[in-house]
């Protein structure tokens with residue numbers, strides 16, 4: 001069974017589903033396609049969405065109970081997608097953040113899509129010194145990771161790269177798709193995630209996105225990226241590299 005480590009599924013908190021009905025619909029699609037767990041990761045991005053981590057924990061708990069009451073077998077854990085600007089970066093270093101799964105060292109971090117990120121390697125190093133393990137959301141969509149040497153360096157420094165399924169399928173354009181293929185070929189991803197924002201996208205696209213991943217890497221590595229490695233990381237274990245047998 002798969003475990004999603006990046007999804008905007010909590011109702012009315014960010015640019016995800018507008019109400020709980022839509023959230024429940026998304027959960028149904030995930031379960032139908034093989035997911036048994038999901039970390040709800042609303043945006044934390046000042047000026048856009050900036051809810052307190054404790055509030056986000058509470059929202060995830062409430063939504064998980066709603067699914068349980070409705071008999072939908074998707075276990076929802078708390079998390080957040082932290083935007084890498086100077087404000088959030090300082091909060092992260094100060095420990096004011098929400099780890100993936102609600103505890104442990106993993107922090108989902110989104111680099112700016114089009115802007116450069118000054119001193120990314122130093123930032124990763126500083127986070128590692130604080131005991132944080134950055135998980136970079138959709139690096140294939142972020143300008144800074146078009147530098148493949150830098151991408152490789154941050155992985156060696158202990159960060160993880162998270163493939164967005166839609167990128168590989170071409171949902172974000174040709175250059176994101178091409179970079180996703182390059183990062184896959186170099187074995188730099190640890191996990192893959194949906195980054196879904198709504199029920200229509202889930203219903204219309206998710207099955208095809210999984211098929212595209214299967215076509216690109218085969219069923220064994222698909223299961224490693226969508227199920228085995230997400231679970232291992234959330235349990236505090238090492239991910240199995242894509243190149244390993």
Ligand SMILES: [Fe+2]
Nearest residue numbers: 006081137195
């Ligand atoms: Fe996201």
